[in-house]
Amino acid sequence: MSARRPILLAGFALAALAVPPTSAQQHETADHSILYSVLPTDQLNAEVARRYGIERSDRRGLLTVIVRRKDAAAGDPAVAARITGTVQNLLGEPQTLRFEEVRGEETVDYLATFPLRRPDTLRFALDVTPAGGKAETVQFQREFPAD
Numbered sequence: 001m002s003a004r005r006p007i008l009l010a011g012f013a014l015a016a017l018a019v020p021p022t023s024a025q026q027h028e029t030a031d032h033s034i035l036y037s038v039l040p041t042d043q044l045n046a047e048v049a050r051r052y053g054i055e056r057s058d059r060r061g062l063l064t065v066i067v068r069r070k071d072a073a074a075g076d077p078a079v080a081a082r083i084t085g086t087v088q089n090l091l092g093e094p095q096t097l098r099f100e101e102v103r104g105e106e107t108v109d110y111l112a113t114f115p116l117r118r119p120d121t122l123r124f125a126l127d128v129t130p131a132g133g134k135a136e137t138v139q140f141q142r143e144f145p146a147d
Contacts, residue, residue: 027138032130033076035066038142040116052102054113058147061116063087063097066109067130078108079133085126087114097126119146 027034041049041060049056067081080101088094097112116122126138 025140027128027136029134029136031070032079032133032136033068033070034126034128034136034138035068036124036126036138036140037064038062038122038124040144041113052111054111058118059116061087061114061122061144063112063114063124064109065099065112065126065128066107067128069130069133078106080108080131081110081133082129083110083126085112085124088123088125089117089120097124116144118144120144 024035024037026036039062040058041054041062042056042058044054044056044062046056048054054060054062063085065081065083067079067083068076069079070076083099085097085099086094087097095114097114099110099112102109102111114122121141121143123141124139127135128138129135
């Protein structure tokens with residue numbers, strides 16, 4: 001399987017939400033690829049935001065997570081997962097993320113919104129348990145410069 005394939009597949013799924021595929025990052029396990037993307041909700045297309053009930057604002061962020069099973073013969077299918085997590089700012093103020101599952105024909109996306117103040121660097125800690133898989137911890141940070 002090509003190393004670019006999971007990113008391309010995530011790009012197609014994230015495109016439905018108008019998230020630039022280049023902003024997607026991934027965490028690899030032996031059996032799964034966990035793809036995630038973070039952006040301010042004001043960058044969402046107005047129609048997409050309305051369809052998913054997401055407030056467009058420069059004071060709200062959106063985290064999108066997709067879990068894919070590594071299976072070249074099946075085209076690396078999206079799988080359901082249990083996802084919990086927190087986001088915290090540089091002052092160490094944590095906030096629990098509440099994920100909503102959004103299913104498409106061949107996609108399973110998990111969306112969580114959170115308050116966003118700029119400038120700030122946010123640290124994310126996710127616990128991801130794919131259906132039939134082992135729990136994984138994914139940690140990353142994202143900088144949000146002043147407007």
